[in-house]
Amino acid sequence: MIFPVTVYGDPVLRRVAEPIKPDYPGFDEFLESFWETMYHADGVGLAAPQVGRSIRLFVVDTSALAKEDPSLKSFRKVFINPEILEYAGDPWVMEEGCLSLPEIRENVSRPDSIRIRYQDENFEPHEDTFTGYPARVIQHEYDHLQGKLFVDYLSPLKRKILRGRLMAITKGKVTPHYQIRVPA
Ligand code: NI
Numbered sequence: 001m002i003f004p005v006t007v008y009g010d011p012v013l014r015r016v017a018e019p020i021k022p023d024y025p026g027f028d029e030f031l032e033s034f035w036e037t038m039y040h041a042d043g044v045g046l047a048a049p050q051v052g053r054s055i056r057l058f059v060v061d062t063s064a065l066a067k068e069d070p071s072l073k074s075f076r077k078v079f080i081n082p083e084i085l086e087y088a089g090d091p092w093v094m095e096e097g098c099l100s101l102p103e104i105r106e107n108v109s110r111p112d113s114i115r116i117r118y119q120d121e122n123f124e125p126h127e128d129t130f131t132g133y134p135a136r137v138i139q140h141e142y143d144h145l146q147g148k149l150f151v152d153y154l155s156p157l158k159r160k161i162l163r164g165r166l167m168a169i170t171k172g173k174v175t176p177h178y179q180i181r182v183p184a
Contacts, residue, residue: 001033002040003051004181005099008149009170011183012049013100017145019081020055022123031078031121035059041099041178045137047144050100052181056081058141062134075134082118084142085127089113094136096150102176104165108153110139 006012024030030053038046038059047058057080066073089112097105113131116138120126130138140150151159151166168174172182 001029001036002179003033003037004179005037005041005176006050006052007100007102007169007172007174007180007182008151008166009183010052010100010181012052012054013144013149014147015049015054016147017047017049017054017056020057024055031057031059035061037178041176043099045141046099047141049144049147056145058082058144060134060137060141062137065133069133072133078121079116079138079141080119080121080123082116082138082142082145084114084116084139086115087111087113087139088115089131096136096140098140098150099176099178100144101149101151101166102169102174102180104151104162104169106151106154106158106162108140108150110136114138116142 034046034051037051044062044064045058045060048055059078061076062072063076091109091111093107093109095105096108112135113129114135115129117127170183
C-alpha cells in the first residue's frame with residue numbers, strides 16, 4: 001500500500017515524534033508500505049511523520065545515486081528510535097529537496113559526520129558513524145523526527161522569498177508525481 005505524503009503546513013511535520021516498541025501494531029506491514037511509498041516517490045529517504053505517523057522511524061536508500069558514487073550502492077537502512085550522539089567534521093553545502101516540500105530545492109549546510117545510536121528493523125541496537133552523503137540524508141530524516149524541515153535552515157530573506165511557494169504547497173497547489181495529503 002502506498003501512503004499519501006504529508007506536506008508543508010501539516011502539524012504532524014512539526015511534532016517531536018514518539019519512540020516505538022517492537023509490539024507496534026502492524027509493524028511489518030507498515031514498514032513494507034513505508035518503503036513502497038518512498039520508492040514510488042523516488043525518495044532517497046523518508047521519515048514516518050511524512051506519512052502522518054508521529055513515530056521515531058525513518059528509512060534511507062542511497063542506491064539511486066550509485067552511478068555517481070559506487071559506495072552508495074548498498075546503503076539501505078531502517079533507523080528506529082534514533083538518537084544523534086555527535087555531529088562532527090567540516091560543514092558542507094548541498095542542494096536538498098524533500099518529498100513534503102515538492103518543487104523546492106535549496107542549499108543547506110550540514111556537518112560532514114554524525115555518530116548515531118538506533119535500532120534496526122529487528123529492533124537490534126546499533127551505534128555507528130556515518131560520513132558524507134549518507135550522513136547528510138540521515139541528518140535530514142532525523143530532523144523530521146524533531147519537527148524540523150530543511151527550509152528552517154534558510155536565511156529569513158530566503159524564507160520570505162519562498163513564502164508564496166510554501167503557501168501554495170499547504171493549499172495543495174502543487175502536482176508532484178506521487179499522492180500528497182493536503183493539511184485540513
Ligand atoms: Ni524530507
